[in-house]
Every structure is written in C-alpha cells, then in structure tokens.
Amino acid sequence: MSHLSPLLVQSSNICAQRGEGSWLYDEQGRRWLDFTSGIGVTATGHCHPHVVEATRKQVGTLVHAQYATVTHPNMLALTDRLYNHLPKGIDAVAFSNSGSESVEAAVRLARQATGRPNIIAFRGGFHGRTLAAASLTTSANKVRTGWQPMMAGVSFAPFPHCYRYGWDEATSVDFCLRELDHLLVTECNPADTAAMIVEPVQGEYGYYPATRAFMQGLRERCDKHGILLIADEIQAGYGRTGKFWSHSHFQVNPDILITAKGLASGYPLSAIAASRDLMEHGYPGSQGGTYGANAVACAAALATLDVIESEQLVDGAARHGEYLREQLAGLQQEFDCIDEIRGMGLMLGMEIVSRPGVADGQRAAALLRASEEKGLLILRCGSAGQVVRWLPPLTCSREEIDHAVGIFRNALKETQ
Numbered sequence: 001m002s003h004l005s006p007l008l009v010q011s012s013n014i015c016a017q018r019g020e021g022s023w024l025y026d027e028q029g030r031r032w033l034d035f036t037s038g039i040g041v042t043a044t045g046h047c048h049p050h051v052v053e054a055t056r057k058q059v060g061t062l063v064h065a066q067y068a069t070v071t072h073p074n075m076l077a078l079t080d081r082l083y084n085h086l087p088k089g090i091d092a093v094a095f096s097n098s099g100s101e102s103v104e105a106a107v108r109l110a111r112q113a114t115g116r117p118n119i120i121a122f123r124g125g126f127h128g129r130t131l132a133a134a135s136l137t138t139s140a141n142k143v144r145t146g147w148q149p150m151m152a153g154v155s156f157a158p159f160p161h162c163y164r165y166g167w168d169e170a171t172s173v174d175f176c177l178r179e180l181d182h183l184l185v186t187e188c189n190p191a192d193t194a195a196m197i198v199e200p201v202q203g204e205y206g207y208y209p210a211t212r213a214f215m216q217g218l219r220e221r222c223d224k225h226g227i228l229l230i231a232d233e234i235q236a237g238y239g240r241t242g243k244f245w246s247h248s249h250f251q252v253n254p255d256i257l258i259t260a261k262g263l264a265s266g267y268p269l270s271a272i273a274a275s276r277d278l279m280e281h282g283y284p285g286s287q288g289g290t291y292g293a294n295a296v297a298c299a300a301a302l303a304t305l306d307v308i309e310s311e312q313l314v315d316g317a318a319r320h321g322e323y324l325r326e327q328l329a330g331l332q333q334e335f336d337c338i339d340e341i342r343g344m345g346l347m348l349g350m351e352i353v354s355r356p357g358v359a360d361g362q363r364a365a366a367l368l369r370a371s372e373e374k375g376l377l378i379l380r381c382g383s384a385g386q387v388v389r390w391l392p393p394l395t396c397s398r399e400e401i402d403h404a405v406g407i408f409r410n411a412l413k414e415t416q
Contacts, residue, residue, distance in 0.1 A: 011379055012372050019046025022396050024377065032377040033404050035392040039379065040203075040235045040347075043262035044307045045395040051265045054303035058296045067095065067293040074298035081305050082273065085244050087253040092276040095269065095293035099234040099260035100128025102270040103197075105287060106256045107132050109274065110195035110228045113281035117152075118193040120183070120227075122159040124205035127197065127232055136197055139204035140383055155188040159202060160214050163340050163351065169211055177217045190225035195256070198229070200246040201236035206382040207342055207349025207389055209241075215250035228255040228278075234270070235347070238262035239308055239394055242318030242345035249344065262394075265304045267297035313394040321345035323398060324390060327405040335412045337363055348390040349381070361385035363415060370411035376404050 014032060016024045022045055024034045037043060044051060058074070065072040079093045086093075096102045107119060119136065121127070126139040135151035137143045144150060157180040160172040167175070184190050196218055202208040222229045231254035236246035238259060243249055245257070255278060260270035268291070308314065325341060325348060332338040332350075337360065340351040352367065354360040361384040368388070371378055381387045388408075392401070 021045040045393040051303040058299035100130040100133040103133040116194040126204035195228040203235040206387040215252040239314040264301040267300040269297040359384040359386035376407040
C-alpha cells in the first residue's frame with residue numbers, strides 16, 4: 001500500500017476483501033452496507049451469482065479476442081441485446097473500456113461525421129479525465145487544473161441548476177436556453193458546431209436532473225442547425241433513474257448515446273451507440289482499442305442484462321428510489337443541515353449546508369466518516385464536496401434502505 005500513488009485520494013479507510021449483494025467485507029469480517037455501488041458500477045450488487053457464473057465459464061473458454069482482429073460470440077450477442085434497449089433509430093454500437101474513452105469516441109465521431117470542429121458542453125458536467133473528456137468537464141476544477149491548455153473548440157452553456165440559481169424550474173430553463181442561443185450567435189457559430197454533449201442527470205456536480213423543457217430545447221436547436229445531440233448516460237443510464245436511459249424521462253432521443261458503469265457489473269466495458277448511417281460517416285479505423293469488447297467483460301454484460309430484465313431492476317429502481325426519497329425527506333424535516341434532496345430513482349443527492357444556501361463540505365465529510373464507522377459506505381460530490389450521494393445497487397432491499405437511513409440519522413445526530 002505504501003507504493004500506491006499519493007495522488008489517488010480515497011473517500012474511505014476500508015480495504016475490501018470481498019463483496020456480496022449490497023455488502024462489502026474486510027479481512028477481519030467487518031461489513032459495510034455499500035451505497036456507492038463503486039460509483040454506480042455494481043448495479044446488480046457485488047458478485048451476483050448469475051454474473052459470477054457467466055464470467056467464470058467464459059474465463060475457461062476465451063479471455064481475450066482482440067476485436068479489431070477477430071469477432072467473438074459475446075460481443076455480437078451483446079450488440080443485439082443492447083439494440084433492444086436503444087432509442088429508436090440507433091442501431092450501431094462501438095465498444096471501449098471506460099467512460100472517458102467512449103466520450104472521446106463520441107466526440108471524434110461527431111467531428112468526423114459533421115466536418116465541424118466545435119463542441120458545446122454544459123456547466124457542471126463531468127465527462128472524464130482524459131484530455132477531450134476533461135476539456136468538456138466543469139464539475140470541479142481538480143479535473144482540469146495543472147495541465148492546460150485543454151482541447152480547443154469547446155464552449156460551455158448553463159445547465160438548469162435551479163437550487164444554485166435560487167429560481168424556479170421555468171425561470172432557470174428560460175435563462176439557460178436564452179444563454180445557449182446567445183452563445184450560438186456570439187461564440188460558437190452553429191455552422192462550426194458538431195455536437196452538444198449533456199448528462200441528462202448531472203452526476204459529479206451534485207445530482208441535478210435536467211428538465212423536459214430544457215432537453216427538448218436542446219433537441220430543437222440541434223435539429224434546426226444540424227448539430228448532433230450526445231447523451232452521456234455513463235452514470236445515470238442503465239436503469240439507475242427508474243428508466244433504462246435517463247434521457248427517456250424527458251421524451252428526447254439523442255443522436256449518440258454513451259454508456260459504461262452499470263453495463264458489465266464491474267468489468268471494464270463502455271460503448272457508444274448511434275445510427276449506422278451516422279457511424280458510416282466516421283473514418284474507417286477511428287474506433288477500436290486493444291482491450292475493447294473483452295470477451296469476459298462482454299459475458300458479464302450479457303449476464304447483467306439477464307439480471308436487469310429477469311429481476312425487473314429498472315422498475316425496482318423507480319420504486320425503491322421513491323421509497324428512499326421519502327425516507328430522506330423525513331431526515332430533511334428533522335435536520336436543518338439538509339437543504340435539498342434531488343435526483344431520480346436510485347441516484348439521489350442531499351445538499352448539506354451550514355445555513356440555508358451555504359454549502360458545508362466539512363459537515364458532509366464528517367457525515368461520511370461517521371457513517372463509515374457505523375457500517376455504511378456513501379460518497380459525496382458537488383463543487384464544495386457538500387452533496388451526500390445515495391447510489392445503492394439496483395438490487396437493494398427496503399430493509400437495507402431502512403438500515404442505511406437509520407445509520408445516517410445517527411451520523412447526523414453525532415455530527416451536530
């Protein structure tokens with residue numbers, strides 16, 4: 001452990017030896033209720049038996065089939081299974097290993113297909129730590145600081161952060177769309193703009209959902225100017241918000257969809273999806289990678305879809321998310337430090353303040369430490385680290401939710 005880079009900042013002091021369902025265990029057998037899901041990755045829980053069996057079988061058959069050299073059955077089957085869940089008109093998939101890689105692949109495709117250089121991203125978005133992905137990210141300056149200049153051709157428009165603005169939804173959306181229109185006539189000419197990239201539910205900035213009016217406003221402007229709409233569904237997709245894709249809440253379909261995290265229950269796999277016609281406008285050989293569409297990861301992804309479908313986890317996320325929100329709302333009534341609860345499904349954020357409207361990252365950090373001591377693992381986010389995020393596996397039970405909320409209530413009392 002002493003040889004691990006000191007730049008890796010961990011949010012807990014846990015050394016996990018094994019996981020089972022919603023629980024993590026250390027070498028001494030102490031356990032924690034894991035309401036981080038590996039930042040949304042272990043959506044089917046730790047070591048789901050069906051996923052374990054599928055990957056164990058695949059390891060004994062074929063581990064690596066480099067997909068720019070040969071195809072393999074799991075990859076082909078996965079494209080067909082994913083197609084059944086993709087938005088209408090999207091029928092081609094390209095695989096990578098991580099969310100950042102797929103963000104870069106989406107940007108590359110958009111620029112190549114349109115012949116335009118510029119990308120519009122939205123303030124507060126998080127898209128990754130590689131150069132292009134970091135250049136699109138403004139959730140916190142730690143992602144960009146120290147290695148400027150970033151990728152050229154990026155402009156930022158406001159996102160409807162109603163809580164931060166202190167406005168109602170209609171006022172926030174009207175402001176954001178007017179500012180976007182102003183951007184298009186002052187800084188980012190539509191004729192030079194390849195795409196807009198948006199998280200339909202922003203993650204790292206504090207679990208802010210978009211709105212229907214905002215997302216439909218983006219779609220209208222993209223259609224008017226021939227701009228592609230990219231939905232970054234890396235954290236909010238794959239059932240997390242109570243619909244398979246978070247953009248579905250807003251009755252808007254993207255031109256390019258990015259997915260990762262919950263895709264393969266912990267195995268490294270990500271993807272972009274677009275129409276075949278759009279894909280064919282990219283450059284041959286511009287997609288690929290040594291480990292992309294790894295055979296074991298694809299086996300895990302197929303098994304993950306089996307679990308999501310057979311256990312009806314998308315509907316479960318909606319039901320359990322509503323129940324969790326009700327329990328957290330009870331805490332909000334009890335403790336003044338909780339200023340707002342927002343999000344969708346099993347992706348909820350709790351704004352922690354020292355007084356109304358004043359972020360309190362130190363209290364949020366203390367709440368995480370106190371919760372960890374009592375057997376609950378949670379995370380925080382937000383520009384000041386002030387948002388406690390609730391991100392349990394989609395397989396969690398009501399009893400586990402009650403247990404987690406009970407621990408957190410005690411942490412709130414202890415840190416007063």
